[in-house]
Amino acid sequence: MSIADWPEDDRPREKLLTRGANALTDAELLAIFLRTGTKGKSALDLATDLLNEFGDLRSLLSASQTRFCEAKGLGPAKFVQLQACLELSRRYLKHCMQRGTVIEHSQDVQNYLISELGGRLDEVFGCLFLDNKNRVIRFEELFQGTLDSANVYPRVVARRALELNAAAIILTHNHPSGVAEPSRADIAMTHTLQKALQLLNIRVLDHLIIGDGYAISLAERQLLVPK
Structure with missing residues (x-):
């Protein structure tokens, strides 16, 4: 039939x-x-x-x-x-995340980052920089690592945020294995970045870990440092 x-x-x-x-x-x-x-x-x-x-x-x-x-x-x-x-x-x-776009739905950010980082063979760490009204300034890949890890330096993230006059950041990195479950190292790194950026009055809104066609939000898991 x-x-x-x-x-x-x-x-x-x-x-x-x-x-x-x-x-x-x-x-x-x-x-x-x-x-x-x-x-x-x-x-x-x-x-x-x-x-x-x-x-x-x-x-x-x-x-x-x-x-x-x-x-x-x-x-x-x-x-x-x-x-x-x-x-x-x-x-x-990418057009949905162009400069000046107001972030209203977390799913839009997740879809964009999945398209940018999903399927990559190396581990990549990036930041979506936002202004004080949660409008997009730009997304940048800041660090690249091996299949297992990427070295992330808080001073580099902080310096770039200041250069772009960002008031808030969404952190992200991918897991080349395709499994986005956060590791202890992922959580510890997030907390280190949060504490460093808090000294500069820059808010970390979330850390999205990108897997095989999906993302896990540390904010939704309540794994960020309490404000």
């Missing part, structure tokens, strides 16, 4: 229009991107097979051109289309 023969509420496109994109599974979203299936398979069947073949959505979307095009039902045209979609998403998220 083709997707056209399904009940309307079960079709991915109609489901997206009536219930929103968040209601769709990875396979349903991928089916909309693919548009068509292959002989004997609907787009949703093909999407399900591809997710099983690659392991998950991230592995599929980050596959090399050669690996992507080798998969049945894909090819150079779909690879180009996918890369354009991914770049549009990155530019949209």
